[in-house]
Amino acid sequence: MKELSIIIPVYNVQKYLEDCLLSIYKQSLSLETFEVIAVNDGSTDSSIDILREYGEIYPNLTIISQENKGQSAARNNGLAVASGKYVFFMDSDDFLCLDSLASLLSKAVEHDLDVLRFDYKFVDEKGNELDKKTNRDKRKRYSDWLVDGKFLYEHLYQGEFFCLSLLKRIFLLKYSILYKEGVFFEDVEYALKVAYHANKVIYIDSCIYAYRQRVTSTIYTIDKKKVTDIIGASTSILKYVNDSSLGNGFKYVIKDTVTNLMVFALLRIAELKEKEEQKSLCALIHESGVSHLQPGREVKEYIISCGFNILGGWHVVRILYPVVWLKKKLKG
Template identity: 35%
Template structure:
């Protein structure tokens, strides 16, 4: 069995792909396979992949119609034969000794998966960007170099950095874990499932992955696809039920209502009607499921219940916004009344 399967989804990244591939084919650990899923690229990405395939027998190309990064990664997992699996995005790079260091650490500590630090840089200027979300100093303070599991970090489990290229997984550990397909933020479900399931996780306090921040990235633009977070969070609610971790439901409903309304408020006025229609559709689709959940029925904040009701009852974006904001205005008025009563 080879040591590591490296998975690279590829979609229209001809400007960055060679740099990524160079960082993988030149790894100090040579016993790897490199599975490149050409996800319907229409630029020169496939030609670049074929060039590398002709020079390095470890490079394998799978071509398919465009189905998104979640599907591309799942496709690669069906072919992966390595003892461990590493996912990298095709516009980023990995330190040249990263896989060797991670493999050796895995062998020494027998981890289900390892989390390590990510270095972000501006794709236009090359400037490094400091971001504690990707370095997780709070996780280092909690666990140090010791193996841990969900019970050791339950209070921060849903606040850890979610970025698949910042992890390496034992392949047999993720045999039953897959990425949701056709949705943005697919990493959240895969990573949370792994956190809930794992017996032994390690935090490696080293920068091994270089993440390019691009102005044209899907993660930097606010579009109606940003509302995929509703369905993603629904899947996280399912995991909480599956693993009996109901304590996270409050934070997840916060994402479904509070965060979603913030996205709606920030949307361009020309897009608000489209955003509202998607929100209403998702809320109505999940109405029965949420209302049958004990937390939703008995512990949901009044503010979130109001947002939910406003969405399903309003006829358009304008009425939805006025309805939600009426609760906020009333809350402010009530706070003023309470202060007056305290003075009296």
């Protein structure tokens, strides 16, 4: 059995794929220690050719091909064939920054952790670091603390619910923690499930992951389907608020996350040009059962969430509509 399985969904990323693979193989891990499972998700560019070239060089690279089913299905299929004690889900347009996987893996094994969380930075499409803040400063005080999943959710995510972590494979399998397929923003509920079940967690204040900001990324290309999935993610995690085993801190973060998601959704709905499409999405919010938002901590979130609570989604969208379009016009 390998110590680590790195699972990479691959879809039309020929421009970035080599950076991703090279950053893995530059780590000071022996090939016998880890495996790379690249899941080709129906790519139509030369991504599969690049994978095959690397597969000829590195015997620990396994290539799985599937019809285009999305990132979640690719991750789940990769997990199904993984053999590592720990798994790490990596996006194929991102890359690892530092030679620190070996030390992180050693710590995870030493403490028999369920989750080992680390940190990241933002880079542009060319790989240059961006002056864009993360919440690392809020996390670093907890570096090297041995905590549980509730602490992870309340203090270590800090509103960033993508699983930049080494995850124990049998832990994921024991609790059937899989990505919901066919939806966007799948990380939100996945991260909650990981935290809900984890018993042994450590966060390391090491920035080893470069998260590439692309104009084609999910968060920058919003349509009706994605807004619908934001609403779905909100209702999925809001159900946990009724769990009597959870403390107030955990529930507060859930409610705060729902607020952030719904504010984002309302702003995106306001960007839509079709009034009927706006109405149908606002009706979907109402039908989902999200009727009240915890007032956000930032000014924008606070104003919009309070407006939602008093006026309802449709009236908030009508107020936001001229604001977002004026902002777009001014930005060109």
